[in-house]
Amino acid sequence: MSGIKKLVSSLHDEEIQLLQQLRTAVRKRREKPATQAMPFGARIADGVAAMVGSWPFIIVQSFLLLVWMVLNVTAYMEHWDPYPFILLNLALSFQAAYAAPFIMMSQNRQAMIDRQAAEHDYDINIKAELEIELLHQKIDLLRETEIAELLAVIKRFQEQMRVQGGGAAAATAEPPST
Numbered sequence: 001m002s003g004i005k006k007l008v009s010s011l012h013d014e015e016i017q018l019l020q021q022l023r024t025a026v027r028k029r030r031e032k033p034a035t036q037a038m039p040f041g042a043r044i045a046d047g048v049a050a051m052v053g054s055w056p057f058i059i060v061q062s063f064l065l066l067v068w069m070v071l072n073v074t075a076y077m078e079h080w081d082p083y084p085f086i087l088l089n090l091a092l093s094f095q096a097a098y099a100a101p102f103i104m105m106s107q108n109r110q111a112m113i114d115r116q117a118a119e120h121d122y123d124i125n126i127k128a129e130l131e132i133e134l135l136h137q138k139i140d141l142l143r144e145t146e147i148a149e150l151l152a153v154i155k156r157f158q159e160q161m162r163v164q165g166g167g168a169a170a171a172t173a174e175p176p177s178t
Contacts, residue, residue, distance in 0.1 A: 015130055022127040029120070042109055049106035052099050 038046075051057055068088055072081050081087035 015133070019127065019130045019134075022123050022130070025123060026127070041105070045102045045105035045109065048099060048102035052103065 065088070068081070069085065071077050072079055072085065072088075073083065
């Protein structure tokens, strides 16, 4: 057990404190509910950004723009927006100006989520590095203990060999009595 105490004392106090903080942070993250309710504005911003950035929206808008232009170029209906399509330009500018803040809010929220995920990944990497360092130190301690035990066994074996070898030499030095 003193080997473990020696190992723990060999780690820097800062590393131990950081490791404890990271372990606590991981426990707190596990306790938090995974699905937190998003505010109403965030849900709207995500919905608008998802809709405006989708293929169905682009296809429908392209179709509507084509219909608008065809109806205004041909004489089928009254020309409410003649060729330079100023009204269409105004409508598209309004749409872009109105949708841009929603898209930016959604992007900002996603950037915040990505930043939190990156911080979480960084914390996990630091924790893994400290845990690996701790495991390396434990393995080194086990190896040193094993080597010390092997050296003790070798010394005992050598001592036994000396004792047996000295006894055998004394027995051969004395002539047998007849």
